[in-house]
Amino acid sequence: MRNKRILLNLCGIVLALTIAFGGAFTLGSRMDAERRELLSGGGRVEIPTRTDQTVSQSVGVVDVELKETGLTKEELRQAVLCMEEASEKYAHEPMQGQLLMTEAIQSGMAWTRDFFLAHIDRNAEIPEECRLSCYLWAGGNGEAKDEEPDPLLGYWEVSFSAQDLEAVLILNAVTGQVLQARIALPYVGEERPDEDSLVRLLKDYADSFGMETSLAISVAQEWEAGNPASGAIDPGEEIQGGWGFRQRLENDQMSVCLEAGDAVSAQARLTNSGEVLHFALYLETRH
Amino acid sequence: MRLFTKIFLCGTFVLSLAFSVSGYFLLHFSWESSMARETEFALKQYQYDKFTVQSALLPYTDFDMTFVIAEGFGEPGQLTTWREEPLGYTISSEGGEEGNAWSVKRAAKLLSEDSAVELFGLLAEDVSLPAAFLTEDGMPIYSGIEGLDTSFLDELAEGSHAYRFRETPEGSFLLVGGMLECGGLSLAGLAWDGMETDVHSAAEQDGGCCETADKGQDIAAAGDRIYFVTQWDVSKTVKQQEILQQYFLRCYFAAVSAGMALLGLLSAFLTAPLKRMSRAAGRMAQGDYEERLAISGRDEIGELAESFNRMAGAVEEKVEALSRAAREKEDFVANFAHEMKTPMTSIIGYADILYQKDLSRKEVRDASWYIWNEGMRLEALSLKLMDLTVLGRTDFDLQEMAADELLADIAGGLEPLFAEKGISFELSAEPAYIRVEYDLLKTLVVNLLDNSIKAGCTRLELSGKETGDGEYRICVRDNGCGMEEEELSRITEAFYMVDKARSRKQHGAGLGLALADRIAGIHGSRLEFQSKKGVGTEVKLLFSCVKAEMEDEE
Numbered sequence: 121m122r123n124k125r126i127l128l129n130l131c132g133i134v135l136a137l138t139i140a141f142g143g144a145f146t147l148g149s150r151m152d153a154e155r156r157e158l159l160s161g162g163g164r165v166e167i168p169t170r171t172d173q174t175v176s177q178s179v180g181v182v183d184v185e186l187k188e189t190g191l192t193k194e195e196l197r198q199a200v201l202c203m204e205e206a207s208e209k210y211a212h213e214p215m216q217g218q219l220l221m222t223e224a225i226q227s228g229m230a231w232t233r234d235f236f237l238a239h240i241d242r243n244a245e246i247p248e249e250c251r252l253s254c255y256l257w258a259g260g261n262g263e264a265k266d267e268e269p270d271p272l273l274g275y276w277e278v279s280f281s282a283q284d285l286e287a288v289l290i291l292n293a294v295t296g297q298v299l300q301a302r303i304a305l306p307y308v309g310e311e312r313p314d315e316d317s318l319v320r321l322l323k324d325y326a327d328s329f330g331m332e333t334s335l336a337i338s339v340a341q342e343w344e345a346g347n348p349a350s351g352a353i354d355p356g357e358e359i360q361g362g363w364g365f366r367q368r369l370e371n372d373q374m375s376v377c378l379e380a381g382d383a384v385s386a387q388a389r390l391t392n393s394g395e396v397l398h399f400a401l402y403l404e405t406r407h
Numbered sequence: 408m409r410l411f412t413k414i415f416l417c418g419t420f421v422l423s424l425a426f427s428v429s430g431y432f433l434l435h436f437s438w439e440s441s442m443a444r445e446t447e448f449a450l451k452q453y454q455y456d457k458f459t460v461q462s463a464l465l466p467y468t469d470f471d472m473t474f475v476i477a478e479g480f481g482e483p484g485q486l487t488t489w490r491e492e493p494l495g496y497t498i499s500s501e502g503g504e505e506g507n508a509w510s511v512k513r514a515a516k517l518l519s520e521d522s523a524v525e526l527f528g529l530l531a532e533d534v535s536l537p538a539a540f541l542t543e544d545g546m547p548i549y550s551g552i553e554g555l556d557t558s559f560l561d562e563l564a565e566g567s568h569a570y571r572f573r574e575t576p577e578g579s580f581l582l583v584g585g586m587l588e589c590g591g592l593s594l595a596g597l598a599w600d601g602m603e604t605d606v607h608s609a610a611e612q613d614g615g616c617c618e619t620a621d622k623g624q625d626i627a628a629a630g631d632r633i634y635f636v637t638q639w640d641v642s643k644t645v646k647q648q649e650i651l652q653q654y655f656l657r658c659y660f661a662a663v664s665a666g667m668a669l670l671g672l673l674s675a676f677l678t679a680p681l682k683r684m685s686r687a688a689g690r691m692a693q694g695d696y697e698e699r700l701a702i703s704g705r706d707e708i709g710e711l712a713e714s715f716n717r718m719a720g721a722v723e724e725k726v727e728a729l730s731r732a733a734r735e736k737e738d739f740v741a742n743f744a745h746e747m748k749t750p751m752t753s754i755i756g757y758a759d760i761l762y763q764k765d766l767s768r769k770e771v772r773d774a775s776w777y778i779w780n781e782g783m784r785l786e787a788l789s790l791k792l793m794d795l796t797v798l799g800r801t802d803f804d805l806q807e808m809a810a811d812e813l814l815a816d817i818a819g820g821l822e823p824l825f826a827e828k829g830i831s832f833e834l835s836a837e838p839a840y841i842r843v844e845y846d847l848l849k850t851l852v853v854n855l856l857d858n859s860i861k862a863g864c865t866r867l868e869l870s871g872k873e874t875g876d877g878e879y880r881i882c883v884r885d886n887g888c889g890m891e892e893e894e895l896s897r898i899t900e901a902f903y904m905v906d907k908a909r910s911r912k913q914h915g916a917g918l919g920l921a922l923a924d925r926i927a928g929i930h931g932s933r934l935e936f937q938s939k940k941g942v943g944t945e946v947k948l949l950f951s952c953v954k955a956e957m958e959d960e961e
Contacts, residue, residue: 125409132412136419140663143423144656151434151652158442159579159645162559162571165450167585211454213566221461252465255458 167213190295195272196329197373199292200299200403202273206259210269214256217271218293221254224276227296228289235328236303236401239321240313250282256293275299297329300402307397312382315340318365322378325401326369333369333376340365375404410681411674418670419663426659434652441644445581446570449639453568453583456534456637460587463530524549534637540587541634552582552638560584560634578642587635680708684715696723739901747788750781794850794922803844803929807953810871810879811836813845817852818869825867828860836871839879841950843930851926854919855883855946861910862887862944879952886943895936899924 191199214220219227256276258269274293281287283306290300319338326333342363364381379400408416527540527549539550545557559571559582568585680700687698699719700712757774760766766774814836825832852869859867864885871881890898890905897903902917904910910917920934927934927948938944 128408129412132408132416136416136667139416139420140423140667141660143427144659144663147427147430147434147659148652148656150431151438154435154438155645155648158438159572159574162569162582163446164563165568165570167566167568211451211458213454221458222465225462225465252462253459254462255455 190297190329191272191292193330193373196297196403197405199272199275200374201405202259203275203290203299204405206257208260209257210260211255211257212269212274214293215269215271215274218256218274219276219291219296221256221276224256224291224293224296225252225254225278225280228276228278228287228291228298229280231298232285232287232289232301232303235324236301236321236399239324240305240317240399250280250285253279298401301399303399303401305397305399307382307395312363312397313380315365318378318380319367322367322369322376322401325378326376329376329403331369331371331374331376333371333374335367336370336375337366337368339367370406373406375406377402377404409678411678414674414677415667415670418674419667422666422670423663426663430655430659434648434655437651438648441648442572442641445639445641445644449570449581449583449637449641450568452536452639453585453637456536456538457585457587457635459533460530460538460635463533464587536637536639538638539636541584541636543634545634548633552636555582555636557584557634557636560636563634572641578640579645581639581641582636583639584634584636587633677708680712684712687715687719691719691722696726735900743792743902747785750784750788753781754778754785788918792918794918803847805842805844805930807840807842808845809838810841810881810950811838813841813843813848814852814869814871814881817849821853821856824860830860830864831866833866833868834870835868837873837879839871839873840953841879842953843950847926847929851923851948852881852883854923858919859883859885859887859944862889864943873952874949877952879950880947881950882945882947884943884945889940889942889944890936890938891940892938895938898936899934 190196254276256274258274272292272294276291276293276296277288278291279286279288286304288302289298291298340363362382364379366377366379368375368377370376377400380397382395382397531538531540531549531551537551539552539555540548541550541557541560542548545560547555547557554575556571556573559569563569563584563586565586568583570581570583573580573582680703683700687700690698696719699716702709702712702716754777757777761771761774761778814834818832818834822832856867856869862885864887866886868882868884870884871879874880888906894905898905899920900917901921903921904917924934930948930950932948932950935947936944937947
């Protein structure tokens with residue numbers, strides 16, 4: 121009787137150990153099976169795209185005008201605000217109402233040639249040979265969103281670079297309006313653009329959005345070597361001296377800024393990239 | 408199975424189940440969320456790379472511009488193997504000791520039939536991930552992905568991206584694929600109609616893994632659709648998940664082992680008091696009724712121990728009572744035998760004398776008197792024993808009676824005896840109603856008065872008085888011989904006699920006060936004795952007064 125009881129207790133303890141270690145084994149087996157299943161699976165993602173594919177096939181002539189129907193003041197403010205607050209960029213296909221890539225490139229190039237270069241009295245041509253990169257993104261702050269993004273809050277980022285021009289433009293994905301432009305031009309042996317043309321550039325840029333603005337800041341100065349750079353070139357980089365121009369026009373909600381300079385960084389000198397004019401033309405919201 | 412083992416087994420089961428289930432959900436969630444995150448990253452990167460490729464493909468549509476597809480620093484002389492004709496490359500190179508800085512510029516209109524594979528090879532180099540370009544029927548134009556299975560692209564609709572995980576000896580990857588367009592332009596503009604591809608890609612020249620279409624394969628059959636596939640490396644995440652799983656299993660073993668050890672200790676701790684109780688119960692079963700448990704704590708075990716101790720106390724008391732009752736019975740039987748034996752001995756002795764000897768008339772009378780006398784004792788003894796037996800009943804019908812009338816009635820029957828004995832008797836009874844059985848109460852009072860007479864009193868008082876708190880006290884007081892204090896506790900025992908010689912002489916059997924005490928108990932009262940040797944004795948008993956009820960009824 122006593123032996124039977126001891127045997128029963130031993131069986132109980134062995135059963136407990138079996139449950140404990142069997143649980144781990146079962147868990148491990150189950151997770152391995154799930155891992156195999158997961159790593160052999162897949163899926164499909166429907167991409168919301170622009171269904172209107174009837175864009176002209178003969179877009180060889182890059183002379184697209186800016187759309188007449190631009191953003192309203194509130195839409196513009198929202199678009200700029202969203203662009204400013206975007207901590208992450210999500211590339212996506214053009215949605216209904218948004219420009220296609222070619223349209224965005226054409227808009228960007230047309231703006232660069234017909235608006236920007238024309239204002240600073242440079243030869244108004246985009247180089248024939250250039251390196252192109254273009255993508256459409258919507259802003260996010262790292263949190264997943266279930267709802268479809270607003271097409272108005274999408275941005276085409278068009279970059280083209282050639283020997284005579286480097287430009288990074290951010291266009292509103294619906295209207296093609298350039299919300300931000302960072303352009304670098306070499307100017308070996310050429311004159312700097314005069315301040316009047318820069319003032320006119322900024323004024324016309326603001327007018328292109330229908331903004332009624334007043335002058336807030338206007339600075340033009342020569343920088344001494346060793347000062348930290350700002351604006352158009354990398355912040356914090358030590359500069360070798362040069363000229364700078366900064367002007368800001370604003371109204372109660374928005375401001376439009378132009379920063380220009382020929383500051384050349386030590387890095388640029390080392391790589392012998394020569395004198396470069398940097399332009400930063402952008403919209404800002406006033407918080 | 409012992410309780411210890413049961414607790415241990417159940418605890419281990421619950422612990423294992425809890426850890427397993429929670430671990431499963433944790434790891435499952437971690438796996439799914441990390442893979443979902445990787446998929447999201449891969450899809451984002453794919454979209455970005457797709458834009459890059461689309462941008463670069465623009466010149467090969469009818470977009471009238473020239474774009475640089477690749478730029479970089481190559482090994483000295485590397486580009487010399489590249490042909491300017493008929494691929495149409497515009498190659499500029501600057502010689503240097505460290506290598507040639509080169510750029511490859513491709514004119515759209517110069518694309519020839521051999522250049523498609525190289526074109527896509529160059530495009531793939533611009534993409535941040537290993538990439539492949541496939542015709543609509545899955546034929547690779549260029550593939551930088553080894554062992555690519557394109558079945559996941561089957562029947563892929565326009566505007567959809569497909570993805571699939573794959574495991575290879577090199578690691579785990581996520582393939583993302585979709586249809587490639589060129590900024591809304593048809594790729595039909597690509598000048599590859601009818602071309603045959605037997606050209607090795609640039610990536611292959613660099614020693615990379617890649618696959619190209621077989622010689623003679625007609626890419627034109629692909630129409631204007633091209634699939635673009637990238638491969639996102641998820642090996643690191645998969646490895647992290649495996650490490651997480653292993654880490655969890657190690658934690659599981661550690662936690663369950665520690666939990667089992669704690670369970671063992673807990674089980675031992677919980678069952679220890681029960682074991683002590685079991686041992687104590689065993690000792691009680693062997694007759695040790697003084698066994699008690701040390702009570703610690705106010706939990707259920709403590710309460711159980713307290714209850715056990717109470718039970719042990721009750722058992723001990725009951726056993727003691729039973730023992731006392733048994734002893735009393737033995738004493739009763741012994742006393743009874745003794746009380747029987749004494750008169751029987753006298754009766755037998757005198758009867759023998761009468762039978763054996765010739766006696767004178769006086770001697771015969773004396774012997775006969777002794778026989779009569781002892782016979783009277785035996786009769787009295789038997790009557791009293793019969794009364795005691797009768798008093799074992801409990802279904803007496805108590806009735807409300809006037810106490811003063813009751814006492815007067817009892818006293819009236821005894822007054823000739825008092826007169827004969829020369830006893831001064833005094834009765835003082837206040838009127839009140841008490842609930843009694845008349846015959847029994849009369850027996851009780853007569854026994855008390857008889858005891859006083861036997862104690863040799865010359866003055867006897869019987870009184871009845873309301874105490875004021877709803878009770879009626881009957882008191883018998885005499886000036887007899889009295890008793891010692893220590894004898895008072897035993898005088899209600901059957902056959903107990905303070906002065907046996909005197910009692911037997913008076914035909915006493917030691918049962919009178921036992922009867923009186925039993926009758927008092929039947930009335931819910933008890934006898935209270937006060938006595939002093941040589942002074943006298945006072946006996947009191949209390950009854951509930953029902954005077955108020957009677958008045959109400961009236």
